[in-house]
Amino acid sequence: MTLNASDLGAIEAAARCLAEGGLVGMPTETVYGLAADAGNASAVRSIFEAKGRPSDHPLIVHIPPAEGGDWRAAVAPLAREVPDFAVALMQAFWPGPLTLILPRRPEVAAVAAGGQDSVGVRCPAHPVSQALLVAARALGVPGVAAPSANRFGRVSPTTAAHVAEEFADLGDEQLLILDGGPCPVGIESTIVDCSRGMPVLMRPGMITPAQIEAVCGQPLRARDEAAPRASGTLESHYAPRAKVRLMDGKQLQSALDVLGADAKHIAVYARTTLRAARTVVQRRMPADAATCAQELFAVLRELDATGVKLIWVENPPEGADWDGVRDRLQRAAA
Numbered sequence: 038m039t040l041n042a043s044d045l046g047a048i049e050a051a052a053r054c055l056a057e058g059g060l061v062g063m064p065t066e067t068v069y070g071l072a073a074d075a076g077n078a079s080a081v082r083s084i085f086e087a088k089g090r091p092s093d094h095p096l097i098v099h100i101p102p103a104e105g106g107d108w109r110a111a112v113a114p115l116a117r118e119v120p121d122f123a124v125a126l127m128q129a130f131w132p133g134p135l136t137l138i139l140p141r142r143p144e145v146a147a148v149a150a151g152g153q154d155s156v157g158v159r160c161p162a163h164p165v166s167q168a169l170l171v172a173a174r175a176l177g178v179p180g181v182a183a184p185s186a187n188r189f190g191r192v193s194p195t196t197a198a199h200v201a202e203e204f205a206d207l208g209d210e211q212l213l214i215l216d217g218g219p220c221p222v223g224i225e226s227t228i229v230d231c232s233r234g235m236p237v238l239m240r241p242g243m244i245t246p247a248q249i250e251a252v253c254g255q256p257l258r259a260r261d262e263a264a265p266r267a268s269g270t271l272e273s274h275y276a277p278r279a280k281v282r283l284m285d286g287k288q289l290q291s292a293l294d295v296l297g298a299d300a301k302h303i304a305v306y307a308r309t310t311l312r313a314a315r316t317v318v319q320r321r322m323p324a325d326a327a328t329c330a331q332e333l334f335a336v337l338r339e340l341d342a343t344g345v346k347l348i349w350v351e352n353p354p355e356g357a358d359w360d361g362v363r364d365r366l367q368r369a370a371a
Contacts, residue, residue: 070183
């Protein structure tokens, strides 16, 4: 069942669904999430089951905006310890596309955390998700676990229609989708591990390392073997059915020249203007990272739906602004 978030009673219906242990397709500024009460172990297990996701692969818990702007108090029900640099990041970037991994209170969100002693937390900026989280809190749901609302490892959804396509086999009584329009950011949040006394980048996004370091006042370290597991960090992820291959503009043109009319099984997503047979499906990649991120998953889904076997993508430009897009494409191509 899909409800328009602007319709009277839609937010309240979705909040009741969460409070009763149900699943909700929830819009955020990044991607749509498959949400359930983070404190309800059975409801959280239904997320893993619906997605086909391994139960030890942790989920991010989404919380409503802090009352009175006190972020330390807002995460206190989940986190047993909150370092000062993590609070500074919350104050700078929440609500927004940043997830922080914090030491978890042992009595809460164990299933959502994949059994780890840490938990990923964020406050989304989307007005619909904020309204839903506030309404759910009033019904006794302090936070919701919400990974991307797609089958595990596949392309993330950025519209309510994408969610409906992913879970077409679920009945109205199994999933309620709240339609809040297209997601304005388009790729998942930046993830920073704050559980070990220093900031560690776990997953790049649209908040850059330089921005994080400026707020933290200390260097952002690279992920290491001691880091906790985190969402979206598997080598292969965000993948369409067609095989994705990354190339530079010259390689793309050379490959298209070699194939000629035989390239009808290929789709191309590139910034470079390319000569190709009419049978080749082409989409122009935006020249700026933010616009590309916003449309990336929707374009991959669109190209995949044409039935091509290969999707050739031009490598993103160098620069930290493109790190999030680059990360998603590299995992899609893996």
